[in-house]
Amino acid sequence: MSHEMLTDLYEFSMANGYYQTLPHDKQASFDVFYRNAPDEDSFVLSAGLMQIIEEVKNWHFTKEDIDYLRALNKFSDEFLTFLKDAKNKCTINAMTEGTPLLPREPILTISGPLIEVQLLETLVLNIFNHQSLIATKAWQITHAAQGRAVMEFGARRAQGPDAATYGARAAVIGGCTSTSNVLAGQKFNIPVAGTMAHAWIESFPDELTAFKAWAKIYPDTASLLVDTYDVVKSGVPNAIKVFQELKAQGHRPLSIRIDSGDITRLAKKARQMFDDAGLSEVKITASNALDAHIVKSLLNEEAPIDNFGIGERLITSSSSPVLSGVYKMSALENKGQWVPKIKISNSREKITLPGNKQVYRLYSRNDPKHAFADIIALADEKLRDKITAIDSDVHATNDVVTLTDFTARPLLHQVLAGQKAAPIETDTFAIQKYAKEQIAELPKETKRLVNPDHYPVYLTKKLADLQKKLIAEYK
Ligand SMILES: Nc1ncnc2c1ncn2[C@@H]1O[C@H](COP(=O)(O)OP(=O)(O)OP(=O)(O)O)[C@@H](O)[C@H]1O
Ligand SMILES: O=P(O)(O)OC[C@H]1O[C@H](OP(=O)(O)OP(=O)(O)O)[C@H](O)[C@@H]1O
Numbered sequence: 384m385s386h387e388m389l390t391d392l393y394e395f396s397m398a399n400g401y402y403q404t405l406p407h408d409k410q411a412s413f414d415v416f417y418r419n420a421p422d423e424d425s426f427v428l429s430a431g432l433m434q435i436i437e438e439v440k441n442w443h444f445t446k447e448d449i450d451y452l453r454a455l456n457k458f459s460d461e462f463l464t465f466l467k468d469a470k471n472k473c474t475i476n477a478m479t480e481g482t483p484l485l486p487r488e489p490i491l492t493i494s495g496p497l498i499e500v501q502l503l504e505t506l507v508l509n510i511f512n513h514q515s516l517i518a519t520k521a522w523q524i525t526h527a528a529q530g531r532a533v534m535e536f537g538a539r540r541a542q543g544p545d546a547a548t549y550g551a552r553a554a555v556i557g558g559c560t561s562t563s564n565v566l567a568g569q570k571f572n573i574p575v576a577g578t579m580a581h582a583w584i585e586s587f588p589d590e591l592t593a594f595k596a597w598a599k600i601y602p603d604t605a606s607l608l609v610d611t612y613d614v615v616k617s618g619v620p621n622a623i624k625v626f627q628e629l630k631a632q633g634h635r636p637l638s639i640r641i642d643s644g645d646i647t648r649l650a651k652k653a654r655q656m657f658d659d660a661g662l663s664e665v666k667i668t669a670s671n672a673l674d675a676h677i678v679k680s681l682l683n684e685e686a687p688i689d690n691f692g693i694g695e696r697l698i699t700s701s702s703s704p705v706l707s708g709v710y711k712m713s714a715l716e717n718k719g720q721w722v723p724k725i726k727i728s729n730s731r732e733k734i735t736l737p738g739n740k741q742v743y744r745l746y747s748r749n750d751p752k753h754a755f756a757d758i759i760a761l762a763d764e765k766l767r768d769k770i771t772a773i774d775s776d777v778h779a780t781n782d783v784v785t786l787t788d789f790t791a792r793p794l795l796h797q798v799l800a801g802q803k804a805a806p807i808e809t810d811t812f813a814i815q816k817y818a819k820e821q822i823a824e825l826p827k828e829t830k831r832l833v834n835p836d837h838y839p840v841y842l843t844k845k846l847a848d849l850q851k852k853l854i855a856e857y858k
């Protein structure tokens with residue numbers, strides 16, 4: 384299903400107005416970027432590009448859409464006729480999905496007819512903000528899990544079916560190993576995984592009968608939920624009986640899931656009971672409103688947990704549920720020439736970066752695996768070997784620096800031009816692998832869960848001067 388109509392009314396009001404007052408093919412460029420990362424993180428893990436490209440490439444209005452818009456009695460017939468025949472003419476340059484993205488950096492720039500790029504604002508932001516938010520949260524959680532598998536369990540608590548399904552994909556980009564959401568598994572070729580609910584246990588006269596019935600059907604993949612009545616007195620002893628029987632029949636006992644109580648205490652006790660019973664191969668899964676901080680705390684306490692099932696706090700990013708990515712005009716074409724545009728604000732943080740731009744990740748020349756800063760430049764600028772750069776953080780005290788001995792990697796690449804999409808990676812696990820490699824390049828201190836160090840994002844002098852010049856002109 385496409386989503387051309389998922390846009391705010393004011394986009395249509397402006398597009399209709401542009402149609403009546405400006406040349407219909409007037410070109411504009413917009414940047415997508417964010418100012419502050421959720422949870423005071425130092426970066427956002429970008430996600431959503433695959434869906435954005437699909438939506439923009441196939442952008443068109445149906446007869447029903449045009450009839451609905453006509454019935455609003457707000458728009459001219461000429462504009463509606465124009466919309467009826469409109470097809471995508473935009474070009475998108477974007478960072479690869481799974482790239483760690485810093486504040487103020489365009490993750491995506493979109494250029495094309497002003498009418499079209501304006502109409503795309505809401506949808507592009509909706510996709511980028513949601514999927515990047517969840518990918519970032521999944522990164523925090525899986526980073527805290529230190530290599531243990533994290534299953535995404537959030538479909539029931541996500542804010543609607545799309546948030547559950549695209550959220551599951553974003554969660555895998557951020558590091559999850561599987562999802563319980565079967566639709567996400569089918570749609571994005573992600574492994575599906577899961578255990579059982581308390582209802583299974585309650586559907587039998589007692590816990591042991593319930594476990595035995597399950598083990599008979601799934602003898603090699605039985606993961607038993609042990610906390611329906613009492614983990615230590617009943618759940619684990621019954622699981623031991625069933626797993627010993629399975630083992631005697633040549634099957635492979637799998638795991639238990641603990642879903643309540645003090646997880647450290649229960650996991651330690653269960654581990655000891657399984658080991659004493661000769662079942663050291665049985666794995667322990669933990670769930671129950673987990674998040675990155677609880678996972679970190681459980682592992683600090685040396686809770687013997689092999690993997691995690693994490694739902695609501697991942698799929699809703701409940702500790703910081705908004706990524707405020709924005710879509711701001713950077714340039715407008717006038718008689719075939721790009722004219723840089725700026726939005727001025729009383730808050731210095733909110734003043735936009737004018738002109739068509741490129742973002743570079745900078746690596747120290749003698750340590751090419753380690754990125755030390757990013758720099759935003761004008762798209763037509765060549766980076767020299769030695770550059771004067773200005774810290775883009777308006778609160779920085781040491782705001783002018785000289786950069787030398789670096790190699791620079793451009794992060795924005797053309798991914799769409801009209802109907803022609805460049806090949807991009809769509810395999811979710813290949814994107815996850817890319818994300819891991821990219822995150823590994825960042826300094827360790829910037830990846831702390833609490834108070835991460837600031838990773839510098841500079842502006843070239845040329846870009847900073849252009850911004851200053853436009854501010855002076857408009858003031
Ligand atoms: N050792 C631990 N350290 C930190 N947090 C923990 C630990 N064990 C459990 N938690 C977390 O504490 C919270 C406990 O929540 P809650 O009181 O609702 O669970 P509960 O007592 O198991 O109740 P319920 O049966 O309703 O799930 C959960 O978020 C859980 O993940
Ligand atoms: O806690 P989450 O991270 O979202 O993980 C998923 C939760 O979903 C299930 O709970 P259920 O819907 O059965 O309700 P419960 O809270 O009573 O266990 C499961 O038992 C987990 O607790």
Ligand SMILES: O=C(O)c1cccnc1
Nearest residue numbers: 536563576577578579692
């Ligand atoms: O399979 C599970 O254990 C599961 C799936 C969704 C939510 N809670 C648990």
